[in-house]
Amino acid sequence: xAAGRGRGGGGRGMGGSGRGMGGPPQTAGGxxxxxxVCPQCGYEAPKKRGLPCRNMKCxxxxxPLVGE
Ligand SMILES: [Zn+2]
Numbered sequence: 001x002a003a004g005r006g007r008g009g010g011g012r013g014m015g016g017s018g019r020g021m022g023g024p025p026q027t028a029g030g031x032x033x034x035x036x037v038c039p040q041c042g043y044e045a046p047k048k049r050g051l052p053c054r055n056m057k058c059x060x061x062x063x064p065l066v067g068e
Contacts, residue, residue, distance in 0.1 A: 036065035 036045050036053030040063040045056060053067040 035068060037068055038063050038065050 035047050036056055037043070038058035038061065040061045041058060043058045043060050043065075045058075045065060047053060047067065048056070053065040056065045057063065058065060
């Protein structure tokens with residue numbers, strides 16, 4: 001009779017030590033656009049913070065402005 005009980009298994013996982021380093025990369029230079037431009041006639045308007053350029057329209061031709 002064979003009595004085989006052989007596998008002693010210890011449960012030792014690898015302790016994962018943290019991956020903690022590294023924050024968000026800093027954007028170098030540039031930044032959010034500061035003005036909105038009419039793609040149609042070139043009219044420029046100062047960008048309002050929190051207000052997408054598309055929400056503004058060119059007073060001259062009524063085209064939605066775009067951010068630069
Ligand atoms: Zn325009």
